[in-house]
Amino acid sequence: MTAPSQNTSRNTEDPLEILRRILDESDANPSSPKVTSTESSLNEDARVEKETPPVLDDLEKEISTLDLEQPLGGMPSVNQTDDDDEDERKAVPFRKISIFHKDEDDDVGEKKLVLDQILSREKPVEIAKTKKKSKLGKWVLGIFLSLFVIIGVFGALGFYFYQHAQGMIAIVREIEVSARGSYAEIKAQNLVEAKKHLLSADEKMKELHRAYSALSWTGKIPFAGSYYQDGEHTMNAGQTAIEVGELALQAIEPYADVLGFAGEGTFTGGSVENRIQLALTTLDKVMPVMDQISTKLDTINTELSMIDENRYPESVRGISIRSKITKAKQLSAQASVAIKEGRPVLEVLPSVGGADGKRKRYLVIFQNDKELRATGGFMTAYAFIFVENGVVTQEKSDDIYELDKKFAKKPAIPEILKVGLTTEKKWNLRDMNIDPDFKKSMDTFWEHFQDVPGEPHEIDGIIAMDTHVLENLVEVLGPIQVPGYGTFTAEKDKRCDCAQIIYALSEIVDRPTPYIREDRKGIIGPMMQAIISKAYDAPKSQWPTLFQSAWANVQGKHVQFYFFDEKTQKAAETVGAAGRLKAPVAGEDYLMLVDVNLGGAKSNMFVKQSVKHTVSAPQNGMVKKTVELTYKNAFPASNCNLEAGQLCLNGELTDWFRAYVPKGSVLDESLGFNTDSVKTYEEGDHMVIEGVFRVVPMGQTKITLSYQVPYTATEYRLFMQKQGGTDDVTHLFDVEGGETELKLDMDKSVVIPF
Structure with missing residues (x-):
């Protein structure tokens, strides 16, 4: 191949001739890469395929000698006018050449660009001679310069946001102070x-919203934008929450005096009984306000649902963020x-309280939770009360054993009760609350109660309460004086680790005597009346408590209700006041633990329980779970010898145990129960897991259940x-x-990540 000229002067040779010469030399040299070309008319292209770059190198050297100011052969000069001979301009065909290297190297691409520009009369660009490292340096420098610009912009924005944020934070703190102040005053x-x-x-919330609107852009x-919108949703929810508070206070205001609030209530003056009556008869006026509150709470839920808490960190500088949103x-x-x-x-409350023009009669059952039964305790006594215009009066009360004496049509005792009640052959009314669902137990009880002669059968419902209610009333109202029986308080008695009123009642009712006592539970009526009277006479400051x-x-579930009126019963069930068992949610876990004392005196007074749940992540649609229950009695046994004449409270507990779990569960293992009782x-x-076990005084029993639950x-x-x-x-939970930890003081839902 002819060496390229070293002459630095401009070459005036036709560029096409140079290209032809280079291509011809390439064809003549077998060792040179194969180059093909195709002539075309003015608007046709030809492709020159090249496998290695030497020809391009030669071409670059030749092009460097061209006088780029000269017009291309066969084409008009850029300065040629339209008056020139058109035929002359078209006389000589030319060739547009594009050169491709199979590796698509950057340098080849640059040479192709220059060549195309030359052949199309465009002013050529200078071919960069810098290496790729130089380009990278320019890119890095460009990136840094861009970042500095962005940082500058964000710095300015940050200062702008900082100024606004400081002002808004101050307003938020003022809102918090006002909200806490309102809550404190309500308390x-x-x-x-x-x-x-x-x-x-x-007022402060509206001011905050105005300040926040300055960032609307x-x-x-x-x-x-999504974070700004979250702020808008939060503002809207906060404003609506304040409106809910205002409506709630508006609803309470007419009843301020009855509820013990300082304020200009509507029902001031007159006796407590008169004020309660007026409050009950005007509850319908509150319904429209309740509806407004409900609508606004729906609005709050909608606003908060638009916020995705997963976009936010768990905390910032020690302040919880995500959990607060949740x-x-x-x-x-x-x-x-x-x-x-x-x-x-609220709709049925006037009727329940006998404020709808009809006096109501209820059967009240006193359950002794120290001798635990499925619905809350042994049904030890009963009473009938009237409720009229919110005022309670007692009709009669008696020992449950007196009721059973008149119950002649007794059915056979269930087999499970024979485990502990070994002397019983028939099923007494006092033992009929064996179903933990209060309604089901009362269905059974009421069916047989109607066979008892001499008792009122026209009643509106049944109310059951246990000793926790009695203890709580005395805690709030103070010591109770019962004529002929003495004073009763809520102070702890070391002999039972219980309230003095509980131990004193046990002394009166349960201590054996060498003679037959008439009306040994006769204290129930007088004590009930003493508590009602003290409640009505209590200062209004005690009413909220x-x-x-x-x-x-x-x-x-220390107080449970059973109504014959369907609407009233449904209302009680809705708020969890009816003691109903609920169906498990499909694909989730459910648990209710039920203990029944079948012959251990009043030992539930002394037995303490703890529960641990160990849960594994679901596999194959099932969750494996182990529940460990520990029953501990840390007190010495009572002397239950009747001849000793001592109070028999703490004895060996025979416990009929049931665990209610989701249907479809599989029991893998059970430990701690009596042989063959599970x-x-x-x-x-x-599905029910059932068994019997015993707990002795100064001892403990551990029950273990391992089972699988259908889970999705x-x-x-x-x-x-x-x-x-x-x-x-x-309850202690160990989930993976x-x-x-969770204190089970009412029905509760638990949600824990696996």
Whole structure:
């Protein structure tokens, strides 16, 4: 191949001739790469295929000698006018050449670009001689410069946001102070001051929203926009929450005096009985406000549902973020459910309280939870009461044994009761509460009660209560004086680790005597009347605590209701006041533990329980679970010899145990039960694991259940129901190594990640 000229002067040779010469030389040299070309008309292209780059190198050297100011051969000069001979301009064909290297090297691409520009009369660009490292350096420099610009922009924006954030944080703190102040005043029963604090919070919230609106332009920025929208949803939810508070205070205000609040209530003056009557007869006026509150709570739920808490970190500088969003959603949802469930109760409350023009009669059953039975305790005594315009009066009361004496048509005793009640051949009314579902037990009880002569059969419902209610009332009202029996208090008695009133009643009712005592439970009536009288005479400052205590006892199943009116019964079931078992949610876990004392005196007074759950992640649609229950009696046994004449409270406990779990569960192992006492069976929506065990004084018994539950949820979800009459029990959960504690003081749901 001819060496390229070293002459630096401009070459005026036709560029096409140079190309032809290079290509011809390539064809003449067999060792040179094969090059093909195709002539075409003015608008046709030809492709020159090349496998190795030497020809391009030669071409580059030749091109470097060209006078690029000269027009291409066969083409008009860039300065040629339209007056020139058109035929002359078309006379000489030319060739447009594109050169490709199979490796698509960057340098080849640059040479192709220059060649195309030359042949198309465009002004050529200078071929870069720098290496790729130089390009990388430019890119890095460009990136840094761009970042500095972005940092500068964000710095300016950050300063702008910082100024706004500081102002908004100050407002948020003021809102928090006002909200806490309103809550504190409500607890202090000062309705007037509570309203003032809430009004202040309302004004500050509107101010905060105005300040936040200054950032509305960020809502159109990708990525940042979603966070701005979250703020908008939060603002809307917060404003609506304040409006809910204002409506709630508006609903309470007419009843301020009855509820013990300081404020200008509508029902001031007159006796407590008169004020309760007026409050009950005007509850229908509250319904529209309840509906408004319900609607606004739905709005809050909608606003919060638009926020994805998973976009946020768990915490920032030690302040929880994600969990607070989740908790806000949960509280809002719970409030919405409570309002919706509470409305039916308010609708029927005037009727239940005999304020609808009809006096109501109820059968009250006193359950002794120290001798635990399925619904809450041994049914030890009963009474009939009248309720008219919210005022309670007693009709009669008696020992449950006196009732059973008149019950002649007794059915055969269930086999399971024979385990402990060895002397009984027939099924007494006092032992008929064997189903933990209060309604089912009362269905059975009432069916047979109607066969008892001389007792009222026209009643509106049954109310059961245990000793927790008695103890709580004395705690709130103070010592109770019962003529002929003495004074009763809530102070702890070391002999039983229970309230003095509980031990004193046991002394009166259960201590054996060398003679037959008439009406040994005759104290029930006088004590009941003494408590009712003291409650009506209590200062109004105690009324909020009384209401709170009453509701806590309903939620803890220390008070349970059974109504014959279908609407009233449904309302009671809706708020969990009817002691019903609930069906498990498909694909989730469920548990209710039920203990029945079948012959251990009043030993449940001394036995303490603890529970541990160990749960594994689901496999093949099943969750493996182990429940360990420990029953401990740390007190010495009582002398239960009748001849000794001592109080027999603590003896060996024979416990009929049942665990209600989801239907379809499989029991793998059970430990701690009496031999051959364990069995499983289906009952309604549940599978029941049943067994019998014993706990001796100064001893403990450990029960272990290992079983599998049908499961489809992605996290551990358990709904636990509390047995009526039981103390609050702490449950420890170990879910895949993570531990959580929960106090079961009412029916509760548990959600724990696997």
